[in-house]
Amino acid sequence: MVEFLRRNRVLVSTLVLLALGAALVVGTVGQRLREDRLGQLFLELMSPLQQATTAVSQVLEDGWDSVFGVLRARGEAGRLRERVGELERRTSRLAEAELENARLRALLDFRETLAGDLLAARVIARDATALSRTLTIDRGTSDGVDNGAAVLAPEGIVGHVFLASANAARVLLITDHNSGVDAVVQRTRARGIVEGTVDGRCGLKFVKRTEDLLVGDPVLTSGLDGMFPRSTPIGRIVMVDKRGQGLFQYATVEPAVDFDRLEEVLVARGQVERMVEPPAPPADEEVPEEAVSEEAVPFGPEPPPGEPAPVPYGPEPPPSGAPAPRGDGRRPGEGAAAPPTAPAAAR
Amino acid sequence: MRWTLASAAAAILAMLLQTTVLPALLPRGFVPNLLLVLVVWLGLRQRGVGGAVGAFLLGYFLDTFSGTILGMNAFAFTAVYLGVYLVGRTLWTEGGGPMAVAVVFAAALLHAAAAVSLTWLVEAGAPIWHHAWRYGLLEAGLAALVTPAVFVFLGWEQRLLGLA
Numbered sequence: 001m002v003e004f005l006r007r008n009r010v011l012v013s014t015l016v017l018l019a020l021g022a023a024l025v026v027g028t029v030g031q032r033l034r035e036d037r038l039g040q041l042f043l044e045l046m047s048p049l050q051q052a053t054t055a056v057s058q059v060l061e062d063g064w065d066s067v068f069g070v071l072r073a074r075g076e077a078g079r080l081r082e083r084v085g086e087l088e089r090r091t092s093r094l095a096e097a098e099l100e101n102a103r104l105r106a107l108l109d110f111r112e113t114l115a116g117d118l119l120a121a122r123v124i125a126r127d128a129t130a131l132s133r134t135l136t137i138d139r140g141t142s143d144g145v146d147n148g149a150a151v152l153a154p155e156g157i158v159g160h161v162f163l164a165s166a167n168a169a170r171v172l173l174i175t176d177h178n179s180g181v182d183a184v185v186q187r188t189r190a191r192g193i194v195e196g197t198v199d200g201r202c203g204l205k206f207v208k209r210t211e212d213l214l215v216g217d218p219v220l221t222s223g224l225d226g227m228f229p230r231s232t233p234i235g236r237i238v239m240v241d242k243r244g245q246g247l248f249q250y251a252t253v254e255p256a257v258d259f260d261r262l263e264e265v266l267v268a269r270g271q272v273e274r275m276v277e278p279p280a281p282p283a284d285e286e287v288p289e290e291a292v293s294e295e296a297v298p299f300g301p302e303p304p305p306g307e308p309a310p311v312p313y314g315p316e317p318p319p320s321g322a323p324a325p326r327g328d329g330r331r332p333g334e335g336a337a338a339p340p341t342a343p344a345a346a347r
Numbered sequence: 348m349r350w351t352l353a354s355a356a357a358a359i360l361a362m363l364l365q366t367t368v369l370p371a372l373l374p375r376g377f378v379p380n381l382l383l384v385l386v387v388w389l390g391l392r393q394r395g396v397g398g399a400v401g402a403f404l405l406g407y408f409l410d411t412f413s414g415t416i417l418g419m420n421a422f423a424f425t426a427v428y429l430g431v432y433l434v435g436r437t438l439w440t441e442g443g444g445p446m447a448v449a450v451v452f453a454a455a456l457l458h459a460a461a462a463v464s465l466t467w468l469v470e471a472g473a474p475i476w477h478h479a480w481r482y483g484l485l486e487a488g489l490a491a492l493v494t495p496a497v498f499v500f501l502g503w504e505q506r507l508l509g510l511a
Contacts, residue, residue, distance in 0.1 A: 024418025061371040
């Protein structure tokens with residue numbers, strides 16, 4: 001028996017310990033309070049160590065959190081940057097859509113004021129050089145757009161089609177120096193021709209000197225050229241030039257349409273008539289005196305000091321002593337008294 | 348005596364890690380049972396009555412800091428020691444190699460089974476088997492994961508104390 005126990009002492013002791021463990025369990029299960037001297041000793045021995053280790057582990061935890069926090073923040077920053085980029089792109093698209101919506105709504109409102117066959121078109125290209133002022137639109141002969149078709153925008157007239165292919169057309173803007181539109185000053189009904197100038201504006205020509213032109217006067221289409229609908233805005237007079245002594249005066253006109261920002265236009269297919277008159281200009285606009293000039297000035301740049309002043313533009317001056325005749329306000333190469341009703345298409 | 352000191356020091360360190368450091372660093376429920384690995388190590392290296400008593404005391408030690416039923420881990424660790432002792436008669440493990448990892452994994456399952464069986468017996472059929480199965484697998488996996496490191500540390504400690 002003793003020999004058996006000695007040989008199997010590990011097994012026997014383990015079984016005894018198992019029984020002891022089971023007895024402990026049976027003895028303590030269901031007890032709400034535990035009477036455990038050895039456990040209290042363990043607890044007492046371990047508590048200061050646990051306190052110290054907890055303090056250390058707190059530092060470790062903070063460091064661990066910091067490291068992970070930095071890594072997490074870095075990842076999150078990357079994600080947020082992507083998100084911001086995505087939102088910025090979306091916002092940009094929305095803003096673009098909103099602006100386009102507003103433009104198209106304005107175009108539609110404008111369309112309602114006209115009677116005739118009008119087609120919306122998108123500007124797809126601008127002039128390849130700075131010398132001339134043209135646009136390319138995405139409508140062509142397959143859409144019924146032919147040469148000579150009037151091109152309009154909600155703010156006013158744009159120009160006319162001068163070259164149409166099947167699916168695109170080029171538009172000569174009214175600011176191009178080859179363009180000319182029969183016009184009327186809204187307030188006085190004075191008639192003239194609006195032509196493009198090299199500086200991107202328009203000039204109102206062939207208006208009788210006796211006509212009263214003021215800065216701010218709206219200039220409209222007369223409709224007599226058979227191309228643009230009557231009473232459609234062209235622009236406003238920004239300077240009146242009565243220099244020279246010819247029959248006509250000259251006025252600089254700021255176009256109503258901002259051609260640099262034009263994106264959508266209406267193209268007339270056939271004759272178009274305006275159903276609603278544009279509103280009259282405000283009556284309290286003041287005319288700056290410097291905008292109206294009646295002094296004869298030499299044509300061309302200022303002469304250098306010491307050199308004789310160039311001859312004023314116009315007929316040759318009479319011999320000394322006699323009053324110098326004044327120019328008629330036209331520029332070199334312009335015809336001498338073209339009739340005010342000259343059709344633009346004739347140019 | 349040195350064996351006892353080495354085991355006690357390792358047990359205290361394991362308990363400190365298990366109750367203070369690791370819970371602060373790891374997600375809840377993912378703290379490995381280092382004392383269990385220590386019991387397996389005892390079963391493989393300290394094959395005698397001292398080892399069995401050590402396993403029982405380690406379980407008692409764990410009971411002091413875990414759960415409310417005194418003796419449950421003492422019983423379970425003793426059962427683990429017994430199992431490892433019986434396996435150790437035929438298997439030889441060195442360091443924290445794959446065999447030791449496998450033994451620890453099996454021992455952890457045995458520990459869970461023993462603890463749950465005892466609880467089930469004394470608490471009149473409490474429905475804890477489903478929970479115990481998942482808990483046992485998780486504990487076994489975590490214990491197996493840390494086994495190489497624990498065995499390396501214990502080997503170093505033994506060399507330090509001139510026991511190896």
